[in-house]
Amino acid sequence: MDLVDFIWHLAGFAWPALAVALGVVLAARLLYKKTPVALALKAQLAINFAVGVGVLLAGLVLTGHDGRMLTYAALVLASATTQAWLARRG
Numbered sequence: 001m002d003l004v005d006f007i008w009h010l011a012g013f014a015w016p017a018l019a020v021a022l023g024v025v026l027a028a029r030l031l032y033k034k035t036p037v038a039l040a041l042k043a044q045l046a047i048n049f050a051v052g053v054g055v056l057l058a059g060l061v062l063t064g065h066d067g068r069m070l071t072y073a074a075l076v077l078a079s080a081t082t083q084a085w086l087a088r089r090g
Contacts, residue, residue, distance in 0.1 A: 013056065014053055016072065017049055017079075018052070027083075028084075028087050031087075048086075051082045055074050055078045
């Protein structure tokens with residue numbers, strides 16, 4: 001595998017974490033309109049993305065494959081929990 005293929009594989013691996021992070025951050029903005037936000041949008045997105053990639057890596061290590069439904073369920077649960085914690089901090 002050359003470098004370009006590796007970058008595309010890495011981007012494909014991280015894409016679900018980025019999509020879920022963006023979704024929960026934007027949904028939190030709609031749900032918690034009256035709550036003051038302690039962190040900027042970029043910071044919340046970065047924290048949720050890091051948690052998501054960590055969950056995806058843990059799922060890859062534990063199952064031996066990426067893209068398992070259990071891993072994606074854990075990704076959504078972890079990102080939603082992290083975003084709820086970030087929203088309550090404010």
